Amino acid sequence: MKPSERIVRPMTPDREAAREGTRGRRLRRTERREQILAAATRAFAGAGGFAPTSLDDVAEESGVTRMILYRHFDSKTDLYQAVLDRAAAGLHAAATVEGGLGAGSVPGMLDWAAEEPDGFRLLFHHAAREPEFQADVDQVRRGMVAALRPHMNEVTGEVAWASWAANVATTMVIEAIMAWLDAGRPDPEDASRRILLAVDGIYQAIAAG
Numbered sequence: 001m002k003p004s005e006r007i008v009r010p011m012t013p014d015r016e017a018a019r020e021g022t023r024g025r026r027l028r029r030t031e032r033r034e035q036i037l038a039a040a041t042r043a044f045a046g047a048g049g050f051a052p053t054s055l056d057d058v059a060e061e062s063g064v065t066r067m068i069l070y071r072h073f074d075s076k077t078d079l080y081q082a083v084l085d086r087a088a089a090g091l092h093a094a095a096t097v098e099g100g101l102g103a104g105s106v107p108g109m110l111d112w113a114a115e116e117p118d119g120f121r122l123l124f125h126h127a128a129r130e131p132e133f134q135a136d137v138d139q140v141r142r143g144m145v146a147a148l149r150p151h152m153n154e155v156t157g158e159v160a161w162a163s164w165a166a167n168v169a170t171t172m173v174i175e176a177i178m179a180w181l182d183a184g185r186p187d188p189e190d191a192s193r194r195i196l197l198a199v200d201g202i203y204q205a206i207a208a209g
Contacts, residue, residue, distance in 0.1 A: 043061040046118070055069055083119075106173060110195070145163075
């Protein structure tokens with residue numbers, strides 16, 4: 001292919017801003033790492049997960065060379081793992097206060113998903129279907145179930161039904177947020193209210209027993 005025939009991928013605003021922001025000064029290592037992780041999240045989500053995304057895709061999205069990527073991450077696997085860890089940490093921070101769930105958990109998850117839709121999709125859509133990384137997503141989900149189970153225990157004294165309700169509610173919230181993102185993120189406040197109504201229905205289901 002002649003140089004003039006190469007397809008040039010247009011810069012997204014995020015990529016352009018990242019590159020512009022590095023012209024005036026040298027980024028510190030932590031800042032560069034965060035820039036790469038944010039860009040890698042977009043690249044992996046945009047391509048459809050781990051396998052279809054190359055390090056060249058990530059480098060292009062980040063506005064850096066592969067050599068710079070290897071200064072921060074040992075491999076594509078190492079980078080993808082860091083992307084998933086970053087997403088899981090962001091979700092946990094948004095959904096909890098002092099490690100516990102509360103009235104702001106669902107709105108917090110919704111706000112985080114609106115700000116980081118690629119991170120949410122990587123966790124619960126792409127990585128959840130990738131054998132090499134599925135265990136990491138399962139661990140995130142188990143943490144959500146464990147945090148919700150004490151609230152279900154307050155409603156019913158039956159351990160099995162409390163566990164069932166915590167699992168159902170966790171799955172429902174994740175899928176509801178995913179469907180909300182796919183629908184174009186309509187009316188976040190109303191979306192939060194509707195999801196909470198669905199969770200309340202699960203509470204009522206075990207309370208009625």
